[in-house]
Amino acid sequence: MTKMNTPYLAATQRQTDVSPEEWAARIDLAAAYRLCALNGWADGTATHLSARVPGTDHFLINPFGLLFDEITASSLIKVDMDGNALSQSEYEINFAGYVIHSAILAARADVTCVMHLHTDEGAAVSCLEEGLMPISQTAMLVCDQLAYHEWEGVAFELEERERLVEHLGPHNYMMLYNHGLLTSGKSVAEAFCRMWRFQRACCIQLMALSTGRPIKTFDYAARTRTTEVGARIGSPHTHAEWAAFRRQLDRISEDYKN
Numbered sequence: 001m002t003k004m005n006t007p008y009l010a011a012t013q014r015q016t017d018v019s020p021e022e023w024a025a026r027i028d029l030a031a032a033y034r035l036c037a038l039n040g041w042a043d044g045t046a047t048h049l050s051a052r053v054p055g056t057d058h059f060l061i062n063p064f065g066l067l068f069d070e071i072t073a074s075s076l077i078k079v080d081m082d083g084n085a086l087s088q089s090e091y092e093i094n095f096a097g098y099v100i101h102s103a104i105l106a107a108r109a110d111v112t113c114v115m116h117l118h119t120d121e122g123a124a125v126s127c128l129e130e131g132l133m134p135i136s137q138t139a140m141l142v143c144d145q146l147a148y149h150e151w152e153g154v155a156f157e158l159e160e161r162e163r164l165v166e167h168l169g170p171h172n173y174m175m176l177y178n179h180g181l182l183t184s185g186k187s188v189a190e191a192f193c194r195m196w197r198f199q200r201a202c203c204i205q206l207m208a209l210s211t212g213r214p215i216k217t218f219d220y221a222a223r224t225r226t227t228e229v230g231a232r233i234g235s236p237h238t239h240a241e242w243a244a245f246r247r248q249l250d251r252i253s254e255d256y257k258n
């Protein structure tokens with residue numbers, strides 16, 4: 001495995017100038033960026049993950065222009081719900097990122113973290129009329145909690161926020177048709193672990209369809225039991241999963257904590 005070094009640290013936010021809670025949120029979110037890079041889920045400088053600064057209406061998001069494997073706790077930009085940058089940075093934020101993330105964080109008090117990605121497999125499945133097909137166990141953990149949002153072009157229009165919120169409803173998984181994947185959660189851990197399952201389900205679907213062979217039928221009661229398990233997966237479970245992912249990252253490099 002390649003060791004991930006940060007060639008250029010756009011460190012702008014000193015740890016001593018923010019609350020311990022904000023610094024912890026910065027480290028958690030930076031870890032999520034690095035894990036996305038590690039898993040090949042990044043799309044250059046496009047796409048974005050956000051986390052609410054605990055106890056505030058502000059959120060952290062990536063500086064536009066850094067790759068995911070360059071993100072550090074100190075380089076994340078804090079913005080308010082109107083898109084004003086509250087951290088000094090030589091970088092702007094991605095406006096489409098602001099539109100998508102501010103919509104969900106403002107409307108859903110239960111959500112702390114939003115992840116939006118254009119993974120190869122997620123974007124490919126988002127182009128299918130059927131969307132995510134409940135054909136694998138992994139997909140069944142996701143499919144009954146999955147919302148869909150019609151493509152409206154690059155999310156540069158503030159009006160789209162209304163539809164994003166309406167379509168997501170109370171869910172934490174959303175497929176953005178012809179575009180990509182979105183998850184949310186009450187922690188970075190929850191949003192990341194949901195994205196893990198969502199992405200895996202898309203990979204399995206594409207591989208199964210690529211064989212051109214008939215899809216195996218399954219027992220409907222087992223499907224129902226599995227979708228119920230998917231709905232119950234929450235913090236205690238994802239806390240352990242996230243800790244394991246963080247250890248994996250720390251074995252490679254801890255410079256995301258800078």
Ligand SMILES: [Zn+2]
Pocket residue numbers: 047116117118179180
């Ligand atoms: Zn996008």
